[in-house]
Amino acid sequence: MIATVQAALTDDDLVHLRRAMVERVVVSRSLGVIIDVTAMDIMDSFASRTLREVAQMIRLRGAETVIVGIQPEVAFAMVQLGITLEGVVTALDLEEGLEYLNQKFKSNG
Amino acid sequence: MAKEIGRMERSGVRQQPTLTMSSIEGTASLLRELVSHLRQNRTQLREEWARRITEAQLLTAMSKEEIFAEATAVYDQYVEALETGTFEALQAYARSLSERIIPRGVETHEVVGIVLLLRDVLARSLFAKYQADFRKLDRILDAYEPAANRIANTVAVGFVQERERVIRQQQEAIRELSTPVLQVRERLLILPIIGVIDPQRARQLTEQLLRAIRTNRAKVVVIDITGVAAMDATVANHLVQTVEASRLLGATVIVTGLSPEIAQTLVTIGVDLGKMNTVGDLQGGIEQAERLLGYKVVPLSAAAASA
Amino acid sequence: MSDVICVPINSDKDIVTARQEGRSLALELGFSETDSALIATAISELARNIVTYAKRGEVHIGTATDAHREGILVVAKDKGSGIANVRLALQDGFSTSGSLGLGLPGVKRLMDDFELVTDVGRGTTVTIRKWKE
Numbered sequence: 001m002i003a004t005v006q007a008a009l010t011d012d013d014l015v016h017l018r019r020a021m022v023e024r025v026v027v028s029r030s031l032g033v034i035i036d037v038t039a040m041d042i043m044d045s046f047a048s049r050t051l052r053e054v055a056q057m058i059r060l061r062g063a064e065t066v067i068v069g070i071q072p073e074v075a076f077a078m079v080q081l082g083i084t085l086e087g088v089v090t091a092l093d094l095e096e097g098l099e100y101l102n103q104k105f106k107s108n109g
Numbered sequence: 110m111a112k113e114i115g116r117m118e119r120s121g122v123r124q125q126p127t128l129t130m131s132s133i134e135g136t137a138s139l140l141r142e143l144v145s146h147l148r149q150n151r152t153q154l155r156e157e158w159a160r161r162i163t164e165a166q167l168l169t170a171m172s173k174e175e176i177f178a179e180a181t182a183v184y185d186q187y188v189e190a191l192e193t194g195t196f197e198a199l200q201a202y203a204r205s206l207s208e209r210i211i212p213r214g215v216e217t218h219e220v221v222g223i224v225l226l227l228r229d230v231l232a233r234s235l236f237a238k239y240q241a242d243f244r245k246l247d248r249i250l251d252a253y254e255p256a257a258n259r260i261a262n263t264v265a266v267g268f269v270q271e272r273e274r275v276i277r278q279q280q281e282a283i284r285e286l287s288t289p290v291l292q293v294r295e296r297l298l299i300l301p302i303i304g305v306i307d308p309q310r311a312r313q314l315t316e317q318l319l320r321a322i323r324t325n326r327a328k329v330v331v332i333d334i335t336g337v338a339a340m341d342a343t344v345a346n347h348l349v350q351t352v353e354a355s356r357l358l359g360a361t362v363i364v365t366g367l368s369p370e371i372a373q374t375l376v377t378i379g380v381d382l383g384k385m386n387t388v389g390d391l392q393g394g395i396e397q398a399e400r401l402l403g404y405k406v407v408p409l410s411a412a413a414a415s416a
Numbered sequence: 417m418s419d420v421i422c423v424p425i426n427s428d429k430d431i432v433t434a435r436q437e438g439r440s441l442a443l444e445l446g447f448s449e450t451d452s453a454l455i456a457t458a459i460s461e462l463a464r465n466i467v468t469y470a471k472r473g474e475v476h477i478g479t480a481t482d483a484h485r486e487g488i489l490v491v492a493k494d495k496g497s498g499i500a501n502v503r504l505a506l507q508d509g510f511s512t513s514g515s516l517g518l519g520l521p522g523v524k525r526l527m528d529d530f531e532l533v534t535d536v537g538r539g540t541t542v543t544i545r546k547w548k549e
Contacts, residue, residue: 011428011464042435042453044460045519068359072319073453075357079350081457081522091359092326274446309549316450 001030002094005037014050022057030063032101036094038069048083055088064104065089068097139252144192146238147231155184158223158230167222170213179206180223183264187227191256196263203267211268211275220268224261231257290321296328297398298360301391303336311347318351322358329398330355333391335366345374352385361401362386365394420478423463425494426471431463434475441477442488446548455488455546458526461519462492462542470496470539480545487528487547495539502534 003021021033035051037043043051055065068091070078078084091097147154159180162168168176182202190199210220235253239246291299300318322330332351334340340348352362364387367375375382388394421441423434438459442452459475466473473494480489499505505520520542524530529545 010432011467041439042457042460044457044464045522046464070357071453072316072323072354072358073450075319075354076315076350076450077453077457077526078357079354080454080526081461081519082525083522084353085357090357092323092328093359096326096328096359277446316448 001032002034002036005035005040009040009047011046014047018050018054018057021054022061031105033058033063033065034094034097034101035065035067036069036097037067038071038093040069040071040074043070043074043078043083045081045083048078048085052085052088064101066091066097066100068093135248136252139249140191140194140256143235143249143253144188146235147188147191150234151184151188154230154234155180157234158184158227161226161230162223165222165226167219167226168210168215170215171210179210182206183224183227187231187260190260190263191253194256196259199260199263200267203264204271206264207268207271211272217265217269217272221261221265224264228257228261290318292321292325292327293395294399294402294404296326296402297395298322298325298327298330299333299391299395300330301333301336306337306340306344308343308347311344315347315351315354319354319358322355322360327360329361329363329401331363331365331391331394331398333365333394334368334371335391337366337368337371340371340374342374342378345371345378345380349375349378349380349385363388363394363398365389365391420476423475423477425463425466425473425475425492428464428467431460431467434463434477435460438475438477438488438490441479442546445479445486445488447488447546451546454526455490458523458544458546459490459492461523462490462544465519465542466492466494466496470494473539480547485547487545489543489545491541491543493539493541498536498538498540499532499534500536502532506532 001024003017003024005017009017021035024030035054037051040047051067055067058065066089067085070090089100091100155177159173159177162176162180163173171179183206186199186202190196207220232250232253235249236246239249291301293299298318298321300314302314306314318330318332321327332348334348348364352364355362364385366389367387372382375385386397388397421437423430423437425431425434435456439452439456442455443449447455459477463475466475473492473496476489476491476493478489480487506524507521520532523542523544527544527546529543531543532540533543534540
């Protein structure tokens with residue numbers, strides 16, 4: 001399952017996203033979720049916290065999350081601010097994200 | 110309230126009030142008269158100006174024809190700005206003019222000089238025309254001077270800004286050249302760091318590396334600091350941030366050539382070296398990178414034997 | 417002379433507005449993409465603090481100038497209950513998780529100048545500046 005995030009998400013949007021993602025995972029019985037944040041202009045503490053929570057909640061429902069598309073400038077700002085997406089798998093883009101999930105399920109299956 | 114905060118002046122040149130007369134209409138009609146005078150005498154005033162530019166030995170990098178061509182454009186823009194009271198077109202022209210002449214080696218004092226000369230040429234021509242009616246001359250100058258000064262300022266500032274932009278670009282290019290990120294294999298980047306790194310260079314390295322990771326779709330990065338003698342806490346922190354930021358872009362970082370001193374610095378700032386992927390030397394780092402990428406690492410002797 | 421942009425902060429939507437304005441101005445002033453992202457992130461954190469702790473406030477964004485350099489100036493003010501323990505709020509460790517608390521140490525790291533004025537019961541004002549290199 002792939003979710004693409006739009007550019008300027010408000011906090012409310014992020015909260016909705018979190019809920020929506022988790023519900024969809026259950027319904028679709030996905031094994032892997034890719035969240036594409038290419039269009040996010042910045043990632044602040046709230047956004048990163050929410051994404052971490054999404055990943056955790058998805059994991060509880062038996063699926064794996066990969067966040068892809070963090071831009072160089074955004075990554076730079078994040079580490080300067082001291083935000084890490086600790087415990088969340090990240091990949092460069094959609095292709096890499098799919099590759100990662102394929103590898104993971106191949107080795108599990 | 111907002112106006113009190115952070116309201117600062119740029120470049121120390123105040124914008125002069127455009128009205129010293131009580132009637133707004135008065136100034137407007139004077140400006141119209143002035144503009145029509147400048148248009149009517151366009152040819153000789155332009156020539157006079159070009160002549161004075163040459164006399165003052167300005168724009169020596171340009172030929173007479175070029176000077177005249179640019180003088181014509183500037184003159185027309187000047188009169189246009191006087192007429193409309195708007196300066197956007199002039200600003201845009203100043204920028205494009207600067208783009209043309211900066212590569213030719215034209216300097217700031219020349220640009221300021223020629224604009225002031227034009228102001229003088231036009232002012233003289235106004236003196237000549239209205240010398241009989243002193244009061245009228247006075248009022249015409251009241252209308253002319255603030256506008257003329259603003260024009261001079263606009264052109265000069267436009268030139269200086271363009272020049273600064275060019276210099277920044279050149280500096281950036283030089284910095285990039287001196288810190289290469291090498292792609293040795295598909296998906297593998299090596300960043301050899303040599304010498305002294307200050308925080309500014311460290312930042313620039315990080316930015317370059319992150320961009321390179323994206324462009325080359327690198328999965329593994331080997332940062333070799335064998336050539337770095339020492340690192341202070343700030344720079345060491347930059348290194349840690351680089352590793353973390355690279356991970357966010359999906360790349361694994363291997364740090365090679367870590368000296369005991371630098372290892373100590375890292376520990377001091379709270380880095381868990383156990384979590385950082387470090388290898389003794391660059392060769393070893395590359396081999397590990399290749400393993401991570403799924404390449405088989407075959408010792409040279411075995412390869413030779415099987416050849 | 418440039419004007420100061422004033423963004424009222426009343427809801428989380430305004431956080432986005434404030435940081436977008438900040439980013440545009442930064443780019444206009446000639447900051448790099450990276451620096452503009454840093455500035456936008458700092459603004460986002462400050463604006464978020466206002467929404468979370470004071471409910472409402474303002475973010476002013478403008479140009480900063482001094483003798484020989486130019487940069488961006490951001491002032492985040494609120495009339496909330498103030499910060500009781502400033503020392504704690506500004507406590508920094510290089511490897512913070514950064515996800516809890518006010519994020520102020522992070523903002524301080526991102527910017528060149530950082531000033532905090534707070535009065536318990538009256539409000540807080542955070543002033544930050546970043547200078548162009």
